[in-house]
Amino acid sequence: MTEPAPPARTRIGTAERDAALDALGEHMRAGRLDPDEYTERATRLSVARYVEDLTPLFQDLPDGVPAAVARSSGPGGSPVPVVDGQHATEPFAARHRGRVMAAIGPVCLLLFFVFGFAGGWSWSWLFFLVPPIVGGVLYGNPRAGRQRDR
Numbered sequence: 001m002t003e004p005a006p007p008a009r010t011r012i013g014t015a016e017r018d019a020a021l022d023a024l025g026e027h028m029r030a031g032r033l034d035p036d037e038y039t040e041r042a043t044r045l046s047v048a049r050y051v052e053d054l055t056p057l058f059q060d061l062p063d064g065v066p067a068a069v070a071r072s073s074g075p076g077g078s079p080v081p082v083v084d085g086q087h088a089t090e091p092f093a094a095r096h097r098g099r100v101m102a103a104i105g106p107v108c109l110l111l112f113f114v115f116g117f118a119g120g121w122s123w124s125w126l127f128f129l130v131p132p133i134v135g136g137v138l139y140g141n142p143r144a145g146r147q148r149d150r
Contacts, residue, residue, distance in 0.1 A: 009050040020045050020054055023066040032061055097138045104131050 012020075021042060028038040041057045048054055051065065058065045108127040116124035 009052055011049060012051055012054070016051075016054075017045060017048065019066050020048075020057070023063075024057070027061050100138060101131075101135060104134050 024033065024038055024041055024045065027033050028035070033041070045054065045057055048057075054065050108130045112124050112127045115127070
């Protein structure tokens with residue numbers, strides 16, 4: 001019989017390191033770490049490559065490894081797909097805001113000329129209202145940015 005393969009280690013990235021560093025800062029502000037302990041753990045954290053490297057840094061602190069790092073992996077430790085630096089589990093609009101806004105201007109300009117020549121210029125200017133409306137829908141919710149940053 002062959003031994004089962006060891007489980008794959010989950011790599012962390014800059015976002016997870018930043019979240020872990022923020023958590024260490026919170027523990028220092030709460031008085032759980034003195035400045036020397038914080039500096040030593042932050043130094044070790046800066047070279048961490050895997051979630052397992054973070055465990056010893058948080059094992060004696062409440063809540064263990066920060067939730068932001070735990071969220072970065074899916075069920076069973078498998079990574080959540082990342083598209084353009086954002087988790088693919090985010091809503092479509094959150095993942096494609098930049099693309100939609102980049103495309104909407106040229107599309108509206110094209111529609112302006114197509115419908116202007118075909119149907120008259122009296123109402124084709126309305127296509128210039130589409131970009132701000134789409135921008136308001138995609139970027140107008142002030143809570144959308146905060147939810148995305150969590």
